[in-house]
């Protein structure tokens with residue numbers, strides 16, 4: 001079966017097959033008929049559910065569907081994207097280890113790597129996303145993992161997954177990829193050699209701004225190790241959020257197709273605008289890594305970035321002039337969202353620090369929604385006239 005069909009049709013086996021949609025299993029624990037069955041479950045001789053911190057039918061349905069979409073053997077779902085990322089670090093890194101990470105990564109991931117991992121003796125080197133050939137010089141005998149996002153947030157740099165995977169294999173490192181921006185509809189990192197794939201399900205996977213969630217996917221042996229860590233430390237996804245996310249996945253492909261076509265339309269229409277220095281979108285021919293994007297992505301995703309000529313003040317004016325787009329910290333929603341990192345999420349950084357992570361004063365990030373593409377463009381054009 002095609003991965004999309006499999007993801008839509010997959011449900012967890014259960015005794016009562018009356019419901020067409022998977023019912024909710026809002027229960028913290030599960031009962032056993034007798035002491036023998038219970039002993040066998042605890043001895044890992046069966047796959048029976050024991051306790052929802054370990055497993056739950058709704059959570060398993062979400063995991064199975066994500067495995068189908070990403071071409072993964074196994075997965076573990078978590079309460080948020082950040083808990084997935086943190087669990088992957090805590091499971092596979094130990095005191096004395098070194099992590100190689102691309103410099104432009106999600107803000108909270110940056111905080112975990114720079115502020116918290118050093119507390120446990122785990123060091124890191126940040127490398128330039130655009131140039132994988134420059135990474136090898138940072139690898140030490142203690143390096144254990146390469147961590148990356150592609151496309152990066154918010155710079156939309158594209159990292160060559162095949163090259164990163166070849167480097168990881170050569171040095172026996174785990175390649176850990178945050179695939180949040182692309183979604184498995186646009187890009188399947190495991191096909192290019194990634195060992196672990198992470199998602200913030202909060203973004204495009206739900207796509208409707210309702211729940212937080214995360215997931216880590218990969219080979220069975222790796223996920224088993226991760227599962228044992230998570231089952232004892234408790235970052236597990238709630239059954240209700242898993243139920244929501246499984247329903248969301250049934251429309252993921254149709255939503256992403258439209259998000260991406262709206263985004264490409266917007267990027268093409270804005271390119272060359274008099275008030276902008278540049279427009280960036282992975283599948284715009286002017287993107288510096290356009291060739292790599294074409295090789296590893298089947299669509300460019302739903303995020304478009306551009307730089308206002310007027311800098312910080314222009315950014316504020318632009319946001320204030322928007323009449324339809326939402327101003328909110330999220331992305332990956334049916335409704336289009338505009339954000340200006342320099343005056344909001346990254347306002348505490350100095351200009352030099354912002355530039356180092358690819359955030360210039362005039363950078364605007366648009367999470368392109370499912371409204372009619374002409375309405376999205378019209379709102380942005382009228383706001384550009386006022387800044």
Ligand SMILES: *Cc1c(COP(=O)(O)O)cnc(C)c1O
Pocket residue numbers: 080081082083106108109149153178180181200201202203212213214
């Ligand atoms: C939002 C986001 C995360 C964190 O996910 P949460 O669900 O908010 O914890 C991680 N990586 C990327 C690329 C994100 O956009």
